[in-house]
Amino acid sequence: MTELKTDVGLNTNPVFDDFTDIKWSSVRSAREVKSKERYDGKSEVSASRKERHFVSLMDEKKYVVGTFQRIQKRKIAKLAVTAPTTVVSRRMRSKAKKVFLDAINGGGLPMMNELILQMAAKGIRYVLTLCADESRHPVAFYCTAGKDRTGVITAIILAACGVSDEKIIEDYAISANVYKEMGDHKAMVGALKQRDLNPDVFLGAPAGVMAETLATIRESYGSVEGYCDFIGFDEADRERLKRAIMKT
Numbered sequence: 001m002t003e004l005k006t007d008v009g010l011n012t013n014p015v016f017d018d019f020t021d022i023k024w025s026s027v028r029s030a031r032e033v034k035s036k037e038r039y040d041g042k043s044e045v046s047a048s049r050k051e052r053h054f055v056s057l058m059d060e061k062k063y064v065v066g067t068f069q070r071i072q073k074r075k076i077a078k079l080a081v082t083a084p085t086t087v088v089s090r091r092m093r094s095k096a097k098k099v100f101l102d103a104i105n106g107g108g109l110p111m112m113n114e115l116i117l118q119m120a121a122k123g124i125r126y127v128l129t130l131c132a133d134e135s136r137h138p139v140a141f142y143c144t145a146g147k148d149r150t151g152v153i154t155a156i157i158l159a160a161c162g163v164s165d166e167k168i169i170e171d172y173a174i175s176a177n178v179y180k181e182m183g184d185h186k187a188m189v190g191a192l193k194q195r196d197l198n199p200d201v202f203l204g205a206p207a208g209v210m211a212e213t214l215a216t217i218r219e220s221y222g223s224v225e226g227y228c229d230f231i232g233f234d235e236a237d238r239e240r241l242k243r244a245i246m247k248t
Contacts (some may be wrong), residue, residue: 020051020052021051021052022051022052022054023053023054024055053126053127053130055123056120056123057116057120057123057124057143057149058112058115058116058119058120062115062119062120063112063115063119066118066119067103067104067111067115070107070111071099071103101196104197105198108201108209109148109201109202109204109205109206109209110209110213110216112148112202113151113152113212113213116148116149116152117152117213117216117217117227121230121231122231124153124156124233125233127153128153128156128157128233128241129237131157131244132238132241132244133244134243134244134247141153145203146175146178147175147205151172151175154168154171155210155214155224156227156228157241157245159214160224160238160241161241161242161245161246165214169207169210169214170207172205172207172209173205173207173210174205176204176205176206176207
């Protein structure tokens with residue numbers, strides 16, 4: 001049994017007491033949290049061993065860097081011209097923050113998914129490698145919201161298994177109204193508003209978002225297979241993934 005959590009917050013829920021926790025990052029590779037044993041994601045494991053992997057796909061730093069790369073150059077130049085030469089004023093910081101927030105809220109979920117594909121390539125390969133290993137099945141993977149990082153990974157896996165765009169989009173859109181049905185909806189809205197993010201933009205899972213994400217993959221990488229090649233998950237890896245998923 002393998003649990004994949006695509007953020008790095010450790011969960012102390014007693015249901016995981018008999019799981020071996022493994023934390024992965026692109027900088028430190030993978031290690032067991034307690035023993036710090038190195039782990040490459042490819043080793044055979046006992047069928048009875050339960051593992052929980054914490055994989056950092058997207059964090060605030062990556063989001064800021066990726067967003068910065070997409071802000072129009074003239075806006076950056078305007079900020080630089082209006083900035084004091086020696087001291088960054090509170091007003092300047094406020095202007096800079098507004099530029100970022102406007103870009104983030106304006107880009108919404110399609111831009112977030114594009115950033116995940118670009119900035120989290122190594123982490124995505126790690127997750128796919130684990131999912132392709134039959135000895136680790138059954139596998140469950142999830143993230144905080146259960147639709148963004150999870151949605152991107154799921155779309156790649158389904159596409160690699162030959163599922164049509166229509167079915168992938170339909171599957172993603174099932175999550176569209178989840179937060180309206182959850183008891184912590186207000187808490188999630190509050191958390192987003194604390195960061196000045198628009199809950200109406202980020203809490204949904206509109207079909208159009210996944211359609212745009214799949215279109216972006218093809219525009220940028222030629223195909224889902226092309227993206228997999230880009231991240232180092234080659235044709236042989238994809239065949240293993242397909243066998244593992246279809247068999248399960």
